[in-house]
Amino acid sequence: MFRRFISATLLFLSASTCTYGQTDYPKNYFSPPLDSDLVVVGTFGEIRPDHFHTGIDLGTGEMEGWPVKASADGWISRIKVDSRGFGKALYITHPNGFVTVYGHLKSFEEPVASLVRKQQDKNEVYEVELFPKKNELKVKKGQIIALSGNTGNTSGPHLHFEIRDEVTEQPINPLLFGWNVPDNIAPVLKNLRIFPVREAGMLDKCDTAITYEILPTEGLYILNTADFIQASGSIAFGFETVDQIDGSAATLGIYTAEFYVDGQLAYQWRMDRLDFDEQRYVNAHIDYLSKVRDGYTIERCHRLPGNHFSLIYSDTNATGYSIFGDDAAHDLKFIARDFAGNASQIEFQVIAYSTLFNNPYLPRPEGSVLVSNQKGIAVHKANLDVTIPNGAVFDNFFYTDHESKNETLISSQFRIGNDQVALGLPITVAIKPNVSVADSLKSKAVVVRMDDDKRPLALASYWENDFVTARTKKFGNYGVMLDTVPPVVSKEYVPADLNTSRGLIVQYKMKDALSGIKSYRGMIDGKWHLFEYDAKNDLLIADIAHLTQNREHPVEITATDQVGNTTIWKSAFWY
Template sequence: MIPLPASLSSPVKNNPLRTLFCLCFFTFSFLSAQELQYDAPLGGPLLVTGTFGELRGNHFHAGLDFRASVNTPVYAVADGYVSRILVSPGGYGQAIYVDHPDGHRSVYGHLETLAPELLDTVRARQFAEEEFRQDLRFGPAVFPVTRGQQIGGVGNRGHSFGPHLHFEMREQAGDVALNPLAFGFSIPDTRAPAIRKLRVYELDDRGLETGSRTITPQTLRSGNYQVDDTLVVTSRRIGLALKSYDRQNAMPNWNGIFGGNLYADSTLIFEFRFARIPFEETEYLNALTDYADWMENESWFHRFWALSPQQFRAPMPKDTAGPFAFLNQARPQDAKQVESPGSYDGSLVLQPEKPINLRLQTVDFAGNTSELGLVVVYRPTSTAPAAEPHQYFLPAGEASVIDNNDMRLELSADALYRDCFFRYARLPDRSANHLSDVHQVHDYRTPLHGSGRLHLRPVGRIADDLRDHVFLGSCDDAGHLSSNGGDWTEDGRMAANISTFGDYGLFLDTVPPTVEVNYFSTDLRRATGFSIVMDDNVSGGRMNFRGTIDGKWALLEHDGKSGKLIYSFANGDPGPGEHLFELEVTDARGNGTQWQRRFRR
């Protein structure tokens, strides 16, 4: 956060943040000088369906998504070696990591197929450990690759909902995600971003929202945007946000923007660019967006001020204290129009009856820019905002503990982006399998950074043989249970980590998982394999499974998004005759199901 100077003389010169901006820009621009060493990971046009820094649930998108059909060849973008192969039911599904001699790393996710020598190594480890999930690491001499060598094929595995290649570039040091567009891949883009909505927030002196309004701007012939009428606000402090999207030439997808700027008259106040995102900082997305609107409507607004200013500063080349390269570049404002609040986070502090001209810009990596212009004036009112009802005040930047014997909540010093007027209520619930009251832990529309630790006490004694079947979680309006797990504490409460505020309780789970046939005929003589689906009445907990054919371990490939377990005879054909497949599935609370079917080959 930066004190506002008293005048606008030389508003950019000698500004320390401008120095940081230049250093970061130079460092990032140096990456693009390596572009001749890199080829595209796919042949033909690169069809972008997801951009770097695009807003996703609790994280920024760490790469580019390229649309392609299943088994489209995937190539190493530069010389190097395969340093890692990751196989999992979710996430990237099957992914290959290639380390390059210049200190960068390329990542290829959601692959359907792997190059034969890579697949053979994965299969050998899976059978040796009798485990589908694998995380294999290699040194430089094991699997060297050359630029343009095929290493796999496009797929739809993991947390993917359509065939595509998820492609990343990273720094090997710290494994930090970089914008792949800086490496010179040819993606024609002459389209400027579209600005759909403007949101104006009225803020109190703490920076907390007292109200907001959403405006649809007018589109001008130039392609830019404006708000025709002067906006009158009744708070001296305001914040602005835009709903804006970008498109490349070859695809109609509405993708995420690369960056944005906020100007007061001619002075740059705030800017951000998605150039470099450490994974450990990616959750700070929730401080740069309208988290409540995402939770309620699944729509994204980019804030043009920082809820957590200490996290949004321009990092020096080797500084990872701030998550994004040249983010939160504050600039001084005209002292005649803006009164200094003593510190600065990108919000605007206005003087009464002094109109201010504002311009908000969104930009893409190719340099296309869209601009929205508006005029704002502050007119004080004698009506003070109503105090927000609450039971506790939790200051941001300090660890907090709330304990009323039945409920205990522990929050670390960085759990809140801003001060919180914390609301709490307890509602009795004696429904079947509900073992505690429902504890309303603040509001799910308030972001919680990382996790908090929640302890809940049951309303009565729980039989010893049921204690392992209890979990801390939530229940939605349809009655579906979601688990956060949990462990019993010495004082008789159950404790678990929670990643959001909301309504929580203790529940009993004694229902075993279900197994259903997806494709599994009793006559498989002409089949290439079979598939079944496992499911559980409680979401959020990992299920373990083990399958055998005639008593020998069977490799079942697990698709986490559908619950499918897929067996291919290419991974082990028992040969002609009658065979017995047996499956055991266990949920996170120890409930088990055994299922079997005989088939003929």
Template structure:
């Protein structure tokens, strides 16, 4: 069950031995560093044969350092190990008996469902292979699986756990490319006489003409034996005329680096060049940031080398023919430009956005406009006409022009998404609603005076199932708080994020059987609108 020692590459090695967190062969549905919306996938997704309730084991000696119950990750444990790593287990169905009792006691004492409990080293020590929980499908999860993160305890970096499981995973398949893209730099390069990005299949003897400064990217996936899933590519290296131009090795990243995925990736392509403000440590370039200079009328030989964590590799070659031609000057139609290395302020009457240095990864022209909508609470504020991710939240202020309610807690900033709106948040301050936003787009001020909806689910089956269930929903600003009581006392109701189902498993140690009971559910949304539902049942 134990593995041979395996050292991390490209950083100070920490030797470690880990066991399988499940009692079935390791098959993955997701690997470390996969490109996700606004983040890299931070761990491994272990398949659980499409069922829940498999035993989950600590992968090494250590102690349970933190217990979490959350909407996003369900039942989650942190185990700090003696070897310098911390493992995190997410989306579990529940904990083993001792941990479950400890957690429930804390929840009842604090009258909370969602909790974070930090623990000392001597509270719950564990050994490698000791059961700590049960696999599940809790939180933001689209099917039964176990998600496991591995953290370098000292630095806090996410580390690729797959490096330690070489003897337990069958993988003889190399990564495969789907498409290659060339990126002529604005005002500095052209590809096939144009300044537009140019994509092409990775096979064949295609020759592309270019001149000036260009970047290259590749869209590819990795594969493993006996499974249909595809995965992120561990290593991508670009060579031009035999010289390494750029390499990426997905061994580790920090939480701070997570949103830099928006700079490195473009429409699924991994760029083999670096934006000026992209500080990803696993991306290696020279002073030219991976930009290739096509300045001679000759053939330039490009080669991408793709590798997985076990060394399976594939090569993709193509030719860029240098053809001297005119490079049009960059045309910037917008009068607003966010500088990547400066403090930026977008300001018009009724709106202000502060964008500190480092919040964009290169200079970004933006189409900043405001629109007067008759009868609206505020202007519609277009910070940019297409979504543009920011590295971290930035403060947006929008003035209220039509105060239709005096209760300022009912106002919030919303982002326009298609024909609808997405709640962002905000607080009132001297005639403005202020909120932190993570993307440029179009924003406005809305008002929410509608209470959440509460409805019993399957009430006739409550006595037989021993579970009291409700559907709770708020279609505008979302649910901020909920609490359930049975016979006037706090009852532990757990909310399932994916179906908005709030349920309490009845426990004869806390609720007397064979009599009539009163249940009360309180739900509050993000603008303070509250609903209370009262009912009775016999159990």
């Protein structure tokens, strides 16, 4: 029979403990940028691909064109038009030391609209970035500054809103500024993942992680397992949680989490403030393997050795690892809370058995080399060079590579590392082609990563001696291809098309099969014409309302990819 053990050993780097810095942010200074009831469709600090979400997303009814208002008095300090990222975005600096950001806009109001168009016409480009002088473009609280849209990297129409510290440029959770967002829905707990430290911990007779489903039952959460959880040695934990909010069907991230071992707070994090320079640590905060393999977003209640994120953890000295070195039962509790304070929790036990260490560790991969956060490696082979710098990986892993044939490549294909291991810094991959490449074609050679469906993803590449070289932030399958095919342009919509009406615009598809679009230039009636580029949909869009009507208008689009292949596509439309 097991005795109740009061506490397991919790690992700290030092005996000191710190708490979150208490900051009194001004309440009621910033008003919501939309007139309608606030519908939050994305929360601050949510896990996004390779980054934390640095603002909140406000729903616009899946429509574009909602009036966007300045949240407070200030001056427009930055204007950006981008085919990716935030798309069309405005930045307003306020006299109290904060900057508000408004992203994915459809259009700007005057005088910004004319200022942007003047710069676009001058440079004959769509993408521009302007930094007006202080107080040159003053705005008042509640003044309409733009219309909401769907520009940039989006999955649907909405407004992205941020509040940043003017000095540090760190984004701050906008809900800390006193907005009233009704929320009576508690977070949902979905999965528990337990991580024995490799060769230092055991879980159910092995030193590999296991995921347990969490189920709601009679107002409580329980683990979907009939067996006791047995562990010994160095063990860590992580949980998958989601949240919802009143009036929104979106799946959201939580605000804060607490993890207790035998009644002691072992780990805590809270999404108050982020730092753009530390975004890479998102893949250390989550279990990257579960994300890429299973689609689970497991947020760790422990810090990997290479996770140096400084702002969301209540105690930067706490590692969150527990040492179960006894034969006893241990009580564990996880609490997830949203910003409104709604909470969900699960309590469970881990039974520590020291005899679990009688089982063998998972064998190391044959021919592998240990890579740690503190020490990278350089691999030099006949047709492959790989450099993994210090600090590139977040935790220890055993590096291997494997060479195989791929008829679509002009080199061997190399499986480099493990694509379920996250990288925090780029590694360098250099591959030697197995065919002779003429000097005239060397600029067309690119390192490609073959993703799961075998579609090649080209990287910015260069020659170094006889190797084609690139930097990448992912392990995986790599090789070399020649990109000699220029972009393809085709008609998507013109006003003369029957049974459709998209307004006074023309649309053309612009795609490149490998290295991607580098630049384009559109002309109508023999003159440069502004074509907006919607990169996520491969669309070029031009407003033709001011053109002369009842005549044919010749169109010429020149598209160039990243290695210099160019298409000059000509057509015409009647308007």
